[in-house]
Amino acid sequence: MAAREAKDRHTGTRRRDAAPGEGRSAGRQLTFYFSVLVLLLALTAVARAVVMEYATRQMTEVANRWAPAGVTNARVLQSLTDVQSGIRGYQLTGDAAFMDTYSSGTAGFLAAVDELRGLRTSDPDLGTLLDRQETLGKRWWQTYAEPVANGQRVDPEEAATAFAAIPAANGETGARIDMNMTASMAAAKDLIQLVNAVSALITLVTVAVTVYLAYRAVGDIIRPLRALSITLRRLERGDHHERAPVFGPAEVQNAANGVNKLAVENQRLRVRQEHEGHMREVARTIGVAVRAHLDIDTVLQELVDKLGPVIGADRVYVQLSGLAGGLRLKQWHAPGLVPLPPSLLTQAPGRIDAAMSEQDPDAPPGIHFRQGRILMEIGGDDGANGTVTIAFPREYEVPDGELGLLALVREDIDRALHHSSVYAEQNRLLAEVKALDEHKERFLADVTREIRNPLSSIQGYLELIDESPVALPAPAQKMIGVIDRNAHRLRALVDDMVTLSSIRPRMAKANGRPVPIADVVNAVADEFRPRFESQEVTFTVDCRADEAEVGGDAELLAHALRNLLDNAAKFTAKSGTATLRCTIPPRKVGDAGTSVLTVSDTGIGIPPEEVDRVFGEFYRASNAVRAAVEGPGLGLSLVKEIIEAHTGRIKITSDLSRGTQVTAELPLLKAAPMTA
16 A cells, blocks of 8 residues: 655644555564653653652742741731730720730730741841841830830830831831742742653653554544644634644544633633623723712712713613702713603602512622613612613613622712712701801800990999099999999900900901011010019010011900910919010921910919810819909910911910910911021
8 A cells, every 4th residue: 555645734744644564673663662661751750759859848848937937927017016006005095904915916026036036047138137127126115115014105106107117127028938938839830840841741752652653543643632732832822713623533532622612611711801801990980980079969970971881771860869959860861862851760660679679689789680671779878769770772681790890880879979978968067067157156246245335334334433523432432343343354255255256257357467476566565564563573575576477467466465464464473473475486498487476474373184175265274263363264265266267376384383384376478587
């Protein structure tokens, strides 16, 4: 029989099928190739055993050294975090129970550091990172945590700054441990892959020998295997449409069929993943669009405008009730369609009927599909509830993943509705607060006006009595004096209330008008100097702000300063001291700086537990009440309102029975020479 030639359709080369009886004696060749085959198999077995032993050791090292080291390194940071939580809790509450967390965290940290010391010899760079992590942790613990545990005070900001370096060091150490673990695993995997590759090569050689000895029978196996190999390489390169030809022995045909089935399934999964990725991106885009707004109507309109075109619907409309403003209706329609009238939207199938609720139990919660429309329930705990209806042609079938997309959109719209409801509620509360504030100001204005008019009449008649040429009896003069003093006290209270209610209008009218602060300080100091002299109180004025200007109302600032000096005069006994100081402290580059007003005295002081309350309206310190010092308790609250209206800050420090100091900082309109 003559030799036959054929052309392989995958490789393009010609193959020769030998006729029976051709070639040399097969016995000797079979013995030779069988010996080679046995030798190759033996070498492969030995190499594989050696490499597998090495790989096993590498994996054992990963399991026994590097993996536990990563856990221990994480425990270092967790333990220090527990120490910080316990210390902060103890600082804030004083509860000794937090010290249990501190103690357990400290023990865990020290134990974890000891466990990690053994890794230093394995990797010098890791040893350096471990030393740095241990140094930072112990330094923070010794410098901040342990002093607080022993009852000492430390600066929380410095402690937080020192602690911030520890997570970074811990992360670098963990990354180094992960790198060592990855390197060990990679070395083991590379060796295993090498053995597999050598084994595959020897297998191919064995197949070649078998093909050579089996002549046509083996030749019939090589061609389909080569075609299958080419198909696999093309699939590996990304040609997902390639399929293996099915021919040859039944076993090879089964393999080709298996490869083809896997390729089809892989293609299906790849398309599905791409579709799901696209759906997630679409959901993210819609979520960003609806969450970008706080107005409920805008949120609903954004929803229907974005959802309709993306999902390919004919119409999308939303019905929402349970909020202020009544039923809200929004809709979108595809090009070529006309919008539905509102009267029809209110009658549209926007409710979830029993038949729809029972269909498709695998659908995400709150989403229903039937007869060409999807209904999506929206709303939450804020009282809002409604549905989004998506209408399709009746024969429409929902693609895979589309209901999942709507589940993501539903979550986003519920969050957006919640935010919108909170925003609307905040606006309502702000409006109520503003109305109450305006009502309070009108009430104060009305009350002060009604009190001031009869009070002016009383004081006028008192002046007439005082100027009368007819001498009054001593008891009558004493009573007239009491009336006059109380009238002046009441007049001062009315003036404070008027000033308190007029701060905002006056500041708006001033509109940042420049005020030379030194002029205000010197003028008020001149007013009070005779009073301090009459009380035999040493009054010192130190004003070093000649060129400084603040923006605001000069009379309001003077009023605030008068109240502070009035307090100093009232609460400072004979032979005491009172000081009024105005300075310009150092400022930051590019900053205009501040003017600092300080009023201090050596008076009766304020009880420590009451210092934070003295700025409240009508509040008077308990020792002032016991000493029967006159005053309604409006002075400091009025001062605080005036200083803050000038965008300033005010603070008070006091030492009971030794004196009080009030410091006010006011921003300057422009830079002035520094004097402090």
